[in-house]
Amino acid sequence: MFRKINKWCVGALTVVLMTGTFNAKAQPDGATLFKKCATCHSPFKDGTGPKLKDVRAKWADGGAKEGSINQWVRNWEAAAAADPYAASVAKVKPTNMDKFPALTDEEIDAIFNYVDAQEEPVAATAAVDGGSGGAVVEEESSIGWIWIILGIVFVTIILSVGGVRRQLTIANAEQEGKDVEDAPSYGAEFKAWAWKNRKYVGMASLVIVISLVVSLFLALYSIDVREGYQPSQPIDFPHSVHAGINGIDCKYCHNSVTESRTAGLPSVNVCMNCHKQVTGTTPEQQEKIKKIYEAAGWDGSVYTGQTKEIIWNKVHVLPDHVYFNHSQHVVAGGVDCIQCHGDMKTMKETAKVQPVSELNKLEGNVKLTKPTLTMGWCIECHDQKGISEGPLDTKGDGYYAEIHRRLLNNDPKLYQEYLKDGKVSVKELGGWECAKCHY
Incomplete structure (x- = not known):
């Protein structure tokens, strides 16, 4: 047994590290997934959406x-069409639920299991958090810690077995009358063992290094990837009513989108252009519009001058080292708003970062694969998006006409190479140069 223990320990340790590295997230984490729901739902109290405890x-x-109910989470419209009970639930709330088509049954069950496991906070807890009545969502430790603990246990076992083996070796030497004072140290024994089994030690070391490198890069790739992120807002703004039913052009409210790097938030004065006359037809609408009046200092007949600032929560946040210009994309590139923001005419709630799977469903959009607002998403679009077709500029824009002219005069062969796919892409005109997007 002890002669084979070294190989067994190396194999066991390798399996533990490999399993812990690649399968640490195999089980869905209900607490983490619930964060996507917490904007609208609480386990114990109705909010934008109904409470989820024992739902x-x-x-x-x-x-x-x-x-x-699982189908409802993924697509409430499909569930309502297939199930009369789901159809009755759809009529309860005026605000439609977001769709999460990417969630699996296991992930949805993990969310409900997490919610059902929560204990309703007592009155003292409610007093501390301002009486909100919502659940105190605590961070759960990652399942990766389990594998770390198991790894420590296995290392302890290996060291213990090694110590027992060493004592047996010394005892055997004493029995044979050998001098035990010259017995090698643990370090010397380990070096001798590692050299004797260098092939297995080398393979195990390589596996461990590769596992750590892969884990590091997977963690780096996930930084700030927030598809589906949607913060709450001080005033609900149904784009489906304004842009959809009423047909208000995006540029009316976001009036700097063609002139500036930012699209801009509309001022309260822009809202008042319409809402001085449009006061709402239901008590709920009137209550929301009243917040606009408070912000503008309007008492129903005159401006009082007592305004109140509206603190909107930013949705799209790019790192400081990234440069993005809305006017460049909208005016020069002719990119439609739906390419990045989705079909705002159908969204009842505040604009959010749309998952790429939802953006790909829209007609006319460039089909992409990388998560929204990641670098891969941008350069993939630059690779596929054509700024014009054919040897002449189809946009009637002098900027692109000059680029075409220079390409034709300076390097006709390269220009013809570009046109093999019938278009000149952003990438082919320098859209992949680092300095285009990074300071």
């Missing part, structure tokens, strides 16, 4: 079809 039991008692 599965509520659906089952109400006669919902099996699996209907």
Whole structure:
């Protein structure tokens, strides 16, 4: 047994490290996934959406079809069409639920399991958090810690077995009358063992190094990837009503989008252009419009001068070292707003960072694969997006006409190479140069 223990320990340690590195996230983390829901839902209190505590039991008692609630989470419209109970739920709230088509049944169950496991906070807790009545969502330790603990246990076992083996070796030497004073140290024994089994030690070391490098890069790739991020706002703004039903052009409110690097938020004065006359037809609408009046200092007949600033929560946040110019994309590039923001005419809630899977469903959009607002997403679009077709500028813009002229005069062969796919892409005109987007 002890003669084979070294190989067994190396193999076991390798399996633990490999399994811990690549499968640490195999089980869905309900607490982390619930953060996507926490903007609208609380376990114990109705908010923008209904409370979620024991919601599965509520659906089952109400006669919902099996699996209907999971389908509701992914696509409430499909669930409402297939299940009468889901259709009745759709009529309860005036605000439609967001769709999460990428969530699996296991992930949805993990969210509900996490919510059902929460204990309702007592009155003292409610007093501390301002009486909100919402659950105190605590960060759960990552499942990766389990594998770290197991790794420590296995290392302890290996060291213990090595110590026992050493004592048996010394005892055997004493029995044979050998001098135990000259017994090698632990370090010397380990070096001798490692050299004797250098092939296995080298393979295990290589596996460990590769695992650590892969884990590091996976962690780096996930930094600030926030598809589906949607913060709450002080005033609800239904784009589906303004841009959809009423047909208000995006540029009316975001009037700097063609002139500036930022699209800009509309001032309260822009809102008042319409809402001095449009006061709302329901008590809920009137209450929301009242917040606009308070911000503008309007008492219904005159401006009082007592204004109140509206603190909007920023949705799209780029790192400081990234440069993005809206006017360059909208005016020179002719990029439609839906390419990045999605179809705002159908969104009832404040604009959010749309998942790339949702953006790809829209007609006319360049089909991309990388997560929204990542560097890969941008350069993939620059690679596929054509700024004009054919040997002449199809936009009637002097900027592109001059680029075409220079290419034709200076390097006709390169120009023809560009036109093999029938277009000149942003990448081919320098759109992949680092300094285009980075300071």
